[in-house]
Amino acid sequence: MIELCQVSKSFDQLKVLDHLSFKIPKGKILCILGPSGCGKTTILQIVAGLLPIDEGQILKKESIQSSYIFQEPRLLPWKTVRENIDFVLPASTHYLEEKISFYLQKTGLQGYEHYYPYQLSGGMKQRVALVRAFVYEHQLLLMDEPFQALDIKTRNILFNQTHLLWEETKNTIVFVTHQIEEALLLGDEILVLSEKPTKVKEKLEIHIPRLQRKIDAPILQDIYKKVMYSF
Ligand SMILES: Nc1ncnc2c1ncn2[C@@H]1O[C@H](COP(=O)(O)OP(=O)(O)OP(=O)(O)O)[C@@H](O)[C@H]1O
Ligand SMILES: [Mg+2]
Numbered sequence: 001m002i003e004l005c006q007v008s009k010s011f012d013q014l015k016v017l018d019h020l021s022f023k024i025p026k027g028k029i030l031c032i033l034g035p036s037g038c039g040k041t042t043i044l045q046i047v048a049g050l051l052p053i054d055e056g057q058i059l060k061k062e063s064i065q066s067s068y069i070f071q072e073p074r075l076l077p078w079k080t081v082r083e084n085i086d087f088v089l090p091a092s093t094h095y096l097e098e099k100i101s102f103y104l105q106k107t108g109l110q111g112y113e114h115y116y117p118y119q120l121s122g123g124m125k126q127r128v129a130l131v132r133a134f135v136y137e138h139q140l141l142l143m144d145e146p147f148q149a150l151d152i153k154t155r156n157i158l159f160n161q162t163h164l165l166w167e168e169t170k171n172t173i174v175f176v177t178h179q180i181e182e183a184l185l186l187g188d189e190i191l192v193l194s195e196k197p198t199k200v201k202e203k204l205e206i207h208i209p210r211l212q213r214k215i216d217a218p219i220l221q222d223i224y225k226k227v228m229y230s231f
Contacts, residue, residue, distance in 0.1 A: 001026035001064070001140070001172050002047060007056035009042060016042055018197030019056065024140075029166060029173040031183035033227060034193030034201075040176045041071055044142045047174065067138035069146045073125035075117040082113040085132045096135055103131040106161055108154065123149045130158060134165055141165075141173045147182070162186065163210060180227050184220045185213050192230045202230040 002024040009017040016039040024030050024047070032040050045051040046058065048068050075084045085100060086093055093100065104110045107127040117125055126149045133141065143162070147155045163186065166173060177183055183190045184206065192202040204223055206213075213220060 001061065003057075003059040004043075004046075005057040005059060007046065007058065008054050009039070009046065009051070010054055015197040017046075017053075018199055020199060021056075022191055022200055022203065024172060024174055025189065026172055027170045028188040029175060029186050031187035031190045032174065032176045032193065033178070033180065033183055033190060034198065035195050035231070036178075038193045038196055039198045040193065041144055044068070044144050044174065044176060047140075048142055064140050065138050066140040066142055067133040067136045068142045069129055069133045069144060071144040071148075073117075073122075073129040075125055075128055077117050080114050080116055081109060081120070081128050084117070084128055085135065088132055088136050099135050100131070103134050103161070106157060107131055108157075123151065123154065126150060127154070127158070130161075134161070139171055141171055143173065143175045145176055145178065148178075159186070166210075180224055181215055183227070184215060184223060186210065190223070190227065192227055202226065 005021050006019045007017055007021070008015070008019055020043075032043065034040055042051065046053055048066055076087065079087060089096060101110070104113065107130060109124065109127055109131065112120070112124065120128070126146070130146060147158055150158065159182065162173070175183070175186060187206055190204045190206070191200055192204075193199070194201045204226060206223060208219065
């Protein structure tokens with residue numbers, strides 16, 4: 001679907017990405033793990049077309065609509081929860097009503113539609129950003145540590161929702177996380193990145209159907225170890 005070929009990116013004198021190459025396979029979930037500051041957010045911004053590259057190529061076969069869950073919620077402070085969701089959607093959202101209320105309910109935000117961001121906790125803001133990204137029509141979903149501000153219960157609910165959303169749409173997802181377990185349970189492929197200047201250190205594929213994965217299964221534990229040792 002998208003291929004990064006020999007992509008390099010520096011910020012002033014700081015070389016972040018160093019001839020980085022990998023593919024984002026269509027209809028699959030690609031998880032990216034790597035040390036803090038190695039350039040994961042930079043990669044997502046490049047894929048979303050928000051940041052230019054210095055060298056290399058981004059190959060896309062078709063025009064792709066992407067939905068982006070940023071590392072921070074990025075809500076408009078003068079808009080309510082519902083207005084922040086509607087803001088990214090087409091003018092008329094009546095056909096999306098069911099979907100919006102489904103995800104508001106799943107994220108525990110029902111009843112908070114009229115709240116402004118300053119009236120929400122950090123995790124609630126992140127959940128609004130998740131609803132907004134889920135309901136926006138997309139073929140590619142970019143998720144930058146989307147569950148980091150959430151408690152375990154909400155994290156599990158939204159993790160499962162991401163999973164179900166994928167089952168329903170089979171859209172492509174790029175999922176950045178620091179949690180190896182999340183990558184093992186969700187990813188078709190896992191990319192482990194090096195320290196800066198960043199290259200791909202390890203690429204692992206998981207062929208077990210997502211619904212059958214158990215984190216303590218020996219095969220996933222072996223992959224867990226490979227990821228740990230490659231850090
Ligand atoms: N706009 C910018 N200007 C200057 N330097 C930047 C900019 N954006 C990112 N960087 C630098 O690029 C490097 C990679 O940053 P990035 O945010 O992509 O890392 P990351 O892998 O997402 O880290 P984390 O896991 O902590 O979120 C960092 O050293 C950061 O200081
Ligand atoms: Mg980041």
